[in-house]
Amino acid sequence: MKPEVMNWILERDYSIDFINFASKLGYVPNDLRVEDLETIEELMQDFFELSDLDKTNLVKALKDSKLVKRVIEKYSPFLQQFGEEGNKFLAERLLDEAGGDILGVTKVRPSISTIETVLNLGYCDIEFGPSGEKEEPLIPSELLRYNPKILENIIEKDFINYFQGETSYDIEEVRENLKLTNELVRRNFLSQIGFKDAHKFNSKIEKSLEETLSRMNDVVDFYEKYKSEDMNWMWHQAIRTFYLTNQIKRGAVTDVTAAGKTFTLMSTFALLNEKYSKQGKPSKGLIIAPNQAIHSVWGYKKDGEFDVNKYVKSLGLDPLNILVINNRKDCEKISDPNVDLVMINYAKLSLQDYDYSGEDFEERDSNYYIRNLLEHFDNFSFVGVDEAHKLKNIRSNSSVNFKSLVDRSRDKHFILSTATVIPNRLKDIGFFLYMLNPEKYSLYSDQTFELQYDIYSLFNEKNSTKWFDLSQEDLQQIFKLGPLPSVADGVKEKSLDSKLVKELEEANIEIPDDQYPFIYDMAEDFVKRYYEEWSDLGTCLNKVPKLNRILLESSIKPIADLVEEIKSKDSNAQITIFSHLKNGFVDEMIDEIKSRGYSDVGVINGDTSVEKRAELATKYQNNEIQNLIGSTAISESFSLTSGKANNYCIVAQPPFVPGDYVQMIGRFYRNTQEGLVKVYHMIPHSDKLSEMQEKFVKEMSEGGVNVRKTWKPRNIYEDAFLKRIQRIHLQKRAGKIANMDEVIRLSEIGDSYSEENLPSLIPSKDLEKKTAIDELRGGYKAVRCVQGKPIDEVVESIRFGKLIEGYSNRELLSTNTVVRNTGLMIEEIISSIENSGYKINSILDIGSGTSILARICKDRPVVSLDASEYMLLKGQELMKQEKGNPGKYYDALSSDFSLDNLVHDIEEGENIHLRARAQKMPLPDESIDFVSSSYALMYNQQGFGRRDVERIILETNRVLKMNSYGVFVLPNKSKSENLEKFSEMLSNYGFNVLDVKNVNSSSSDNTTGLCYYLFFQKVENYDKGLGKWDDCPPLILYKDRKVVGGDKSVMISLGKKEKQKQNNEESLIDEEFCARTYEIKANGRIRYTSDETLRDNIQNLIGGKQ
Known part of the structure; x- marks a missing residue:
């Protein structure tokens, strides 16, 4: 770039964003002249006054730019002013392409670029216009609607993230750094959102910054x-x-x-205690x-x-009186007024009373230790949960028993501590969130x-000031540690x-x-053993442990070779070998290492007492023993640092769970570790084994055996390694709103050495053929992550193919x-409406799938409309098989579409398969007698700049005849409050919602939630356009109720009222929004759980309107 150009920019304190903006306008940075800069500056300052042509050209420049994905969030204020085209362009890509780590954490720069976070989320909920009055948001944000204070949270979190890396101990220097950070954050924030927009935020931002600086x-x-x-x-x-x-x-x-x-x-409790x-x-x-x-x-x-009292004394406080509960008798001391702090382990929480000899088995639902704690819980002010991820399983005894303590702790200080908040699956975070905010x-x-x-x-909780986190990189900076852990030299290459x-x-x-694999060649005898076991078509329940042991045994000699090689180059090296399995590995590994001349080998596993573990860990730290073999028993709470000596970690058995590895490596990379930390991930491989596997599977396939599509020619350790890396990738991506498809797909990865998680295994006798229901569920599961996206993206998604497969099974309509x-x-x-005297000649089914309703209504012609x-x-193919007449297919998106022909065939009573967008139906005004839509509305976008659901409602009003009826069916996972709001929204668009019901699907031994339906009537023609964007609620959120089986279906509202027993005379659902429930029996007959039938109810509703 020319010096005079750079000087011009620096004099005006412009950031690199100025150059990016120039690039969007077609300027080449190296060719910029001062005259060009002045023109660009004028354009930036006056972009509100651009002509329509200039606006169009600028939008086109932005759309054509290769950099637009990276900077779109910075230029959303510009795009927002360019009318519908600009809004559409930005809204469609804001979440899908711009990404956005909303954690508000940047580990590289001391000043966090807050604006990137805010614009990713859409700052419009706090935007004020020139008049000072709140305007309608230009880009509605579900997240801001969910948390209006997200901006203030981000700013405060920025300060915390900067401050926690402070290394100076000079108080005045720290104060000056804070003031400087305040100025940097303010300047960065206000400068990046554009000259004309800055004043809209200035007072709000400055107030938040000043409050945070004061804190x-x-x-x-x-x-x-x-x-x-005494204490650092x-x-x-x-x-x-x-x-x-x-x-x-x-x-x-x-x-x-x-x-x-x-x-x-400890310091938190000690200060609160005082x-x-x-x-x-x-x-x-x-x-x-x-x-x-x-x-x-x-x-x-x-x-x-x-020993923990040293922390208390370092604060200038008196030591605490501590009670460790080791047995039942210790519980008697809880009430002692001299006891300050009570400690108990998770194992005590998991015990039930029947675990004690001589106890009454009937008291299995209570826990002696929990009862004693609850009895004196009013005397407690603080609860600290160390390694809180241990309570990830909501069905474990520990978690179930601990819920009573959580509920009683709502007015107390409650602190969760863990280095692996998501140890494995995203699902693990649920109980953690509950403990963090039980209400x-x-x-x-x-x-x-x-x-x-x-x-x-x-996202909201991690972005709040109640959630603190430091990364390994932060730890390195704060404690001035050596290089981060990495694989040994040459392994990656x-x-x-x-x-x-x-x-x-x-x-x-x-x-x-630090996780590249150390790939070694399997010896021929292990290849033979592995193949023989792998190719045996027995059950995987017995197969996987045997395969596991074969691979672990195959690593013994390569690991011993590694130990010998490491020692030859680094005689002071400390080496730890990790394996989950003990039998068939530990003793053999010790013998092999000793045969190489290394006799000092310690072992820490589940059989090692806690006292012995601590002793061995201390010896390892002091270099008294240089070789250690361990399991997950040393993955928490122990330090295995080696001072100036290099620390080598050899992972013999690859863990599925990322959290296991995080805890493992955390034993070595910590304060006082001065030497390097090097890692070997032992992964066996054999080209010969892969060839044998491929040949075997080919022969199976030619013999008519179905082989899973995900099958790969590899061993289960290779499977485990891939799954863990995928999970690590998932956990990083889970901090972003974009790429939700990928996040949800990866969140389905299993977490153990089981058949479904090991794609290298062949199909076995214990695999059952998938039923129609299984295929349908698989389809629903596959497309969950595209719900709420534009319908074109849904249909084009690869995952949508799974839904098509599910809907293509003929058994769907016979089971x-x-x-x-x-x-x-x-x-x-429909029959109930006709029995009330209304004639229905034309039926429109929106989002028909494989023309489901048309195939069920055997004597009624239906217009089946779908985007796919x-x-x-x-x-059409299935209808031909089932009815003999396939009906007629029309594609409204093709160039040869004829509306006249379509209308003619509808009037002639033909079954129509119509490919079209529901937001713009190719049907005449008031041409339809009845409209239905089942499980389809949620596959349309609402909010974030597109309001497709509302447009479908408008189109429904247009094509439906006056005083005619319709029904929208939504999944049983829809929240009741959103159903109510959706019902209210329909009334704003010319409809009268007559009824909202919950329907259950019942078989001979089970009753499950089926759906909610909204029955409505058109009462006026509505052509006033879209109303307020937030009138339409999310149609799918996590279910807040469930149904249990029995003669009387009892609706249970979770989190609001206690579960009612199955035979209560008055169902809780009667007190909620949906007044009654119906059940559809497996034989197709409808069974009613209230006094009036569905038919009676519809006819009464219609009669009441006549």
Whole structure:
């Protein structure tokens, strides 16, 4: 770039965004002249006054730019002013392409670019126009509607993330740095949103920045008050302790291992204990932790004193009186007023009373330790949950028993601590959210978290000031550690040509630097053993453990060779070998290492006592033993640092769970580790084995055996490695709203060495053929992540093919499926209307799939409208098989479409398969007598700039005859409050909603939720255009109710009222929005759970309107 141009830009304090904007206008940065800069500046300042032609040209320049994906969020203010075309362009790509890490965390720059986060979410909910009055948002944001204070949260989180990396201990220097950060954040924020927009935000932003700066100054004072020479009081610990004692009651500390979470919990409780004791308020504390952590950290005594009291004394406070509950008798001491802090392990929470000899089996639903804690819980003010991910399983005894403590703790300080908040699956986060906010997330106390139904909760909580986290990179900076863990020299380069790594690269999945595989060749005898076991068509329940053991045994000699090679180059090296399995590996591995001349080998596994584990860990740290073989028993709460010596971690058995590896590597990379940390991930491979597998599978396929589409010629350790890397990638992507398709797809990955998670296994005898219901469920599951996107994207999605497959099975209409049962319900509604004296000649089914309703209504012609050509053609094919007459196919999107011919065939009573967009139906005004739409509306976008659902409602009003009827069917996962709001929205577009019902599908031994239907009548022609964007609610959110079986279907509202028993005379649903429930029996007959039938109800509703 020319010097005079650069000087011109610097003089005006413009950022690189100015050059990016110039690029969008077609200027080449290196060819820019000062005259060009002045023109661009004028254009930027006056873009509100651009002519229509200039606006069009600028939008085109933006659309054609290769950089638009990266900078679209910065230029959304410009695009917003360019009318419908600009709005459409931005809205369609804002989430899908712009991405946006909404955690508000940037680890590289000290000043966080807040605006990138805000614009990704859509800042319009807080936008004020020139008049100072709030305007309608230009880009509606579901997230801002969900959390209007997201902007303020982001700004404060930015400060925290900058501040926690502060390394200076000079208080005045820290204050100056904070002021400078304040100015940087303000300038970056206001400059990037455009000259004309800055004033709209200025007062709000400045107020938030000043409040945050004041809070950070309070942190500095807090730090200075409690600092001492006895303890290295780190800034990130001061921040956490300040917020947890002064700003919030419930918080999550999810820092990486070795960041000082124990100190944070202890200092927080000690200060609260002192505060409440002086005030005469309840002040006891409770710590829940793994047994190993209780013995090695929390309850560890040194010279007769609890070691954690050193943290308390470092704050200038008196030591705490601590009670560790080891047995039932210890519970008697909980009420002792001299006890300050009670500690108990998770194992005690999981016990039921029948686990004790001589106890009454009938008391299995209670826990002695929980009961005793609850009895004295009013005396507690604090609960700290260490390694909180241990409670991820909502059905485990520990979690079930712990819920009573969580519910009683709503008015207490409650702190969650873990380095692996999502240890494996995204579903694991549900119970954690419940503990963090039991009122808001009561649903997740007994239901798993599903991202596709709740895409904002995790983002909002992690972006709030109640959630603290430090990465491994942050840890490196704060403690001035050496290089981050990495694979050993040459491992990465050697693995790049492997099929394993190439498969991940082709999927655009990045492998972390410390997790590239160390691929070794399997010896021929192990290849033979593995193939014989693998090709045996027995059950996988017996096969997988045997294959596991064969691969683990195959690694013994290669690992011993590695140990010998490492020692020859680095005689002081400390080496730890990890394996989950003990039998057939540990003793053999010890013998092999000793045969190479290395006799000092320690073993830590489940058989090793807690005291012995601690002793061996200490010897390892002091270099008294240089070789250690361990399992997951040492993956938490132990330190295996080696000082200046290099630390080598050899992973013999690849873990499925990313959290297992995080905990494992956290034993080595922590404070006091000065030497390097190197990792070997042992992955066996054999080209010969792959060839034998491919030949075998080919022969099976030629013999008529169906082979799974995901099958790959590899071993189960290669499967496990791929699954773990995919999960790590998923967890990183889960911090972004964009690419939800990918996130949800990866979230379906399994978490164990089971058949479904090991695609290299062949089909076995225990695999059953999928039924029609299975295929349909698979289709629904596949397209969950595209719900709410534009229908064109839904139909073009590869995943939509799964839904087509599910709807193409003829058995759907002959078995008890939601598709058939919903069709039967609609057919009865139509019959009920006709029995009331209304003639129905034309029926329109919107989102018909494979012409489902037309195939069920055997004597009624139906216009089956769908956006998918393949769905309709398959429906036509099935109709020919079932009725003999396939009906006629029309494609309204083709150039040869004839509206006249279509209208003629409808009037002649033909069954029509019509490919068209429901937002613009190729049908005359008031030409339809009855409209239905089942499970289709949620596949259309609403919000974020597109309002397709509302446009469908408008079109429905246009084509439906006056006073005619229709029904919309939504899944049973729709929330009742959204159904109510949707019902209200329909009334704004010329309809009168007559009824909203819940329908259940019942078989001989089971009753499940089927759907909700909204029955409505057109009462006026509505042609006034779209109303307010937020009138339409999300049609699909996580289910807040469920149905249980029995003679009387009882609706249960979760999180609001206690579950009612099955035989209650008055169902809870009667108190909610939907007044009655109906059930459709497996034989096609409708069974009614209220006194009036569906037919009677419809006829009464219609009669009441006549």
